[in-house]
Amino acid sequence: MRAGKPVARASDLPARVRNEATIVLGQRKLLQRLVPGLMHAFIFWGFLVLFPTIFMAIVGIVDREPSLPSGSPLGWLESQGWYALMVDAFVVLVLAGVATAFWIRKVQRPPRFDGSHLREADLILVLIVGIVTTLVLWHASLIALGLNPWPADWSPVSDAVSNIFGTGTTTDVLERFFVWAHVLLVLGFLAYLPHSKHLHIATAAINVFFGSTRARGRLEPLDFEAEDEAALRFGAGTVADLTWKQMLDSMSCTECGRCQDVCPAYATGKALSPKLLIMGIRDHLLAEGPTALAGGELSALVPNAVTDDVVWDCVTCGACVHECPVSIEHVDHIVDLRRHLVMVESRLPAETETMLRDVERGSNPWGKPQTERASWAEGLGVRILEPGDPAPEVLYWVGCAAAFDERARTAAISTTKLLLAAGIDVGILGPRESCTGDPARRAGNEYVFQSFAQANVTTLNDASVTKIVASCPHCFNTLANEYPDFGGRYEVLHHSELLAELVRDGRLSPAAGDTTITYHDSCYLARHNDVLEAPRELVSRIGKPLEMARSGKQTFCCGAGGAHMWMEERGSQINEERAREAAATGAETLAVACPFCTVMLDDGVRQTGGTMRVADVSTLLAEAIAHGETDSESG
């Protein structure tokens, strides 16, 4: 980690303490899955409780008589009945935890452990059993010998076990044996720790502390202003390019595979497993770390630590990051690997190159004529802002997809009509709007992203825009979370949020309907930006909502994120998987709130032979309002 590049992770202390308290002490992320979560929590909490007994045992080796001065905190603690009770209780819970762990690993064998070091984990579990068993046996033998400083009836387990021991020399010897065995096992455990994935016991807490406290959808910007030749290296090419946080990430990985379990790329048979990605980086780091410190020649991370396919399979949906109990930031690793491949090596999939060229030259990822950006808005009566025009109350940031894609345009038209109907003073930038740079950034071309970010911020600031509504969650995320890094600070709403507000305020009155609707959460809305309720509010106002198995923050990507909208998908299709899941709800309509989800899932439904209608929430709302009006007219 001394070789790591700097990254600012010192600010936001209260947030870091809070994360430490909930994620580490509270085991919040682990408890997202009940059984394995409790398993781990028992062992973890057990170790916190049992920690002082290590010192008690070391003292016990020197002198078996209760020799700790009762005035010392350790001696005081050892003499407390309630502590003895806790020790016994947690010994049982730890053993229960270990048993569960063995059951999960040996009987249940979930696929998330594919590729993990299983033998190592088994050894650790055996060590834990040994440590707590010897502890109980030591305590029991002490009770048998009458040397316990705590009241024996407060420790029911040890007390019960003590019945197997006599009071003679055998017990005397056994007591020596147990305390030595206990201490040696503990020391053995500590010695083995740095060589195993259980280093996470040491690193995880630190990693969580230094985890990102910024918006989840935000990526770290790079600096292109530096003048010297050595600074003309971007992203992660070798281990020397990793930030210290990325190194700590790799060292904190417990190989638990929760990330792999939720990864849409992995689920559809791609090369990427977020777990193996982090393990690959760790192994490469351990192999080349000394060379890096000595300033020697380093081999490339791609394809030596991970292959090109792995790097390009990621849809940046963030499910892995959301799931990770030790706050590893997989997406940042992927993007940094892409940054190096794209910006330094010019090594990228042909389709991605086409997309990037189209963004660079044509200001949108399809290379459509910029002059036709507002052609969808013809006849709607929405203001197309020219330089010098008064700022609108709300600027509608349309996004390239809704501006150019036939299927996505419907949402732009519906949204505009609804905002105008609600009496909102709304304007669009028309041909002056450019790609936000999101696909370029997620594809690894930070340079292109920044040039677009700067240009768009200038346009928005010159137009005195203060409030933006975006219908594309990717634009929304970039505008809200990433443009502040470039001097663009606006109140940014997703169209579902603004529309829900207008419905709540009675400025839009949709008719209730009977259609069953299942809502698909966009990753960049739900997981990256916590927009969960607004679209559901709309859905429940206009139809009968049905939830999919994976929804909310556990949503499953449509397959288009991370610049995959413009990439060829190998193997089975993420969108088909999601379309099947949606169909399983039996809903008639699949509501979405993202233009990419619209296109991907519409394709997915067709490819799987489904009949479900895929429509943006704004389109469904507009129809419900049109119905409402006809109803009231006919009524």
Add this chain to the structure above:
Amino acid sequence: MRILVCVKRVPLTGGKIVLTEDAQAIETRHLGFTISPHEECGVEEAVRLIEASGGESVVLTLGPPEAVEQLRDAMALGIDRAVHLVSDVEEWDPQATAGAIVEAIRADEAANGPFDLVFFGNESADAGNYQVGIRVAYALGRPVVTGLKGVAVEGDVVRCEQEVSGGRDVYVLPLPAVVTVLEGLNLPRYPSVPAKLRAQRKPVEASSPTRPSSKLEKVRLVVPEGQGKEAVILGHGPEAAPAVVEMLQQIGVV
């Protein structure tokens, strides 16, 4: 070896073309700009040749001040330095363009030695005059071959290939020579960011030649009728076939 590539800055059209009020130019307010596609392949080819043989590659443009962006783009692909003949807003006719380029080439060659190869695009994407490269070749007294999809330097000759129906026609020219190339000659590389940043620091020699009067004198531009119109329905069902074939004959593919 020394190689010169002449490029032109052109807007990226694609939608309905809109003209400026005086009908003298395309309204480019919302358009991006690029190196004319044929010439971009010329740039790539020059870079590859110099990478293989060593020497110097130079890019030259006659264009407005903003055309320096295209010179930087060419240098990001690997061209060593740039010459910018800064023009006013008026369009230069092909003879005037060729004249200015010839003068610039002579000046550069006087200082740095002769160019073994001079690349042009077969025709510019916007004006499509098909003649600047040939005029420059005559003025310099060098052989010229056009419309190439293959350029290979073999000792002191260049083997040139032209795609024609039924195969490829081959020409072998002694160096120094002028060649005009077509898109598809190669696939221009995707420039790296360090290369782009380095290109920002490479030298650009700028001068402002005076425009002579035009002999192919633009009066005005006209957007042809039919642009942006609805599709012409040629018919319904199999009955549409005769109209379709008539259209195909007009286009010249039947």
Add this chain to the structure above:
Amino acid sequence: MVLVYVEEPSELGQQALAFARELGGPVHAFTADVTAPVEGVETLYVAEGDAFASYAPAAIAQALVELVERLSPAAVVAAGTERGNEVLAHVAAKLDLPFSANCVAATTGDPFLVTRVRWGGSLLEEAHLHGNVKLLTVQPHVVAAEERAGEPAVERFTPALSEADLVVRVVERVPAAAGGVSLAEAKVVVSCGRGAGSPEGFGIIEELAGLLGGAVGCSRAVTMAGWRPHTDQVGQTGTKIAPDIYIACGISGATQHMAGCKGAKAILAVNTDPEAPILASADYAAIGDLHEVVPAISAEIRKAQAQKAGRG
């Protein structure tokens, strides 16, 4: 008088002649191809000599220069093909005259007022063409060719050529590798979406492409279904094409697909749905089931080709 350079016996040469006749005055023709049958002109000048055994643009241009100096025509006209433009540009460079490529119309006078194409036809330019001899080429397929009978007087001559005129010449013709036309370079692309119904459904598409000497393309849905290889896919994530005509059968026109064919000079959509998005980008449309329309077009092309063969 107007002198027309006729490259080879072709429809385009006839179009150039028709354009020249419109300019008024007697029309003479020049060719370096001894087989070019030119009718309906006063005199046909035929350049002879070893120099013309294979294509040598500077030599042809020098022959034209010799004729121009001898005959002082008001204009020299050629078809706006690659070689027509090349030869006239050589003439222009040799005589230091302006030259206007790819004209669609011309009004005589001094200067000529010409209308020429820019941007491959997306834009027209009206321009004054100066010079004591007006050099121009004719944009293909904007002027109707007309059959004009009448044996011309034929004058064969051997132009005086310098060594420099002989340096650039075709020394070899490498035949095209067998295996059809590549999608990216094809002048005609015929493609089909899932409407083909099955891999076998592409039979009629292949037939039409074959008749037009074109390549077969397909939509993403087709490659996803495994009916065609990915190399056939037209689109953002497939091949970007730039044919003279793109015939899209049963293709709805998703943005991903249209990004791949925006380089097409013209698009013909064959679609059952007159509201399909592709109609917004297409130049021509035939509304109907591709399984009926496509074979009908193929049959009609066969008929047209048979007629032409019969006439020739």
